[in-house]
């Protein structure tokens with residue numbers, strides 16, 4: 371059963387870390403002229419109207435992207451990756467929208483690079499289709515299909531360079547093991563794939579899902595690929611705190627993504643500041659398997 375709707379969460383702190391990291395990967399791929407292919411296994415609606423009933427319900431963007439805009443810092447003082455993210459978001463925010471990962475990929479890639487967007491939820495898929503058409507980008511393809519099945523069918527790409535964003539809703543506890551299987555299958559056919567996995571940090575209140583991200587990251591590490599993880603924590607991890615932060619696990623990361631992301635996240639947590647309980651946001655980037 372698919373009930374998750376990303377509009378409720380658009381532009382929150384989790385979108386900030388995920389989309390910063392994804393732009394960092396795309397920026398690195400653009401350093402070479404050779405075209406690349408991007409895959410987004412769980413694409414969502416593509417872009418979000420921050421004034422609609424879902425986004426307005428909890429206004430999660432107010433403690434995410436909005437805090438990065440209300441800072442006095444001029445763009446010239448921002449780390450490069452953060453400046454790139456904010457300038458990509460700016461035209462969307464001017465229309466009270468937030469770009470989802472499909473809009474970010476479509477705007478950040480070059481015309482000759484390919485983009486495959488997979489979304490299973492029929493209503494979300496219809497929105498995705500419309501939002502991607504509105505962006506009028508070349509070589510961007512939408513697929514109403516399971517993201518892992520799509521990866522099996524469409525990888526490795528030709529030419530053999532590119533990246534995958536895996537951003538499931540984690541509604542069911544077995545989505546963590548599905549993801550591990552999906553990544554294993556990709557590496558059997560495409561060793562060089564750069565893969566970004568977003569994951570939630572969940573307190574005891576989440577029951578069986580608490581600790582599931584950590585266990586999933588251990589299984590991803592055991593695949594032996596160079597990998598690091600980056601996290602931001604926005605609340606204290608008390609039994610009742612729910613989602614107290616999130617992270618990205620990056621396999622086969624491009625050169626310098628770790629340092630670019632580290633400086634961007636240090637600025638981000640400074641701007642996110644404190645939650646209502648006085649907890650000041652923190653960030654960390656740590657290598658698991660060093661890239662030798």
Ligand SMILES: C[S@@+](CC[C@H](N)C(=O)[O-])C[C@H]1O[C@@H](n2cnc3c(N)ncnc32)[C@H](O)[C@@H]1O
Pocket residue numbers: 372374375376385388411412413414415416469470471472488489490491494515516517518537538539
């Ligand atoms: C967290 S949202 C994606 C947000 C999007 N990546 C972004 O950053 O803007 C997860 C999406 O995955 C979709 N979904 C769930 N299971 C799926 C599957 N097996 N294959 C493809 N899409 C799936 C959900 O309908 C939902 O729209």
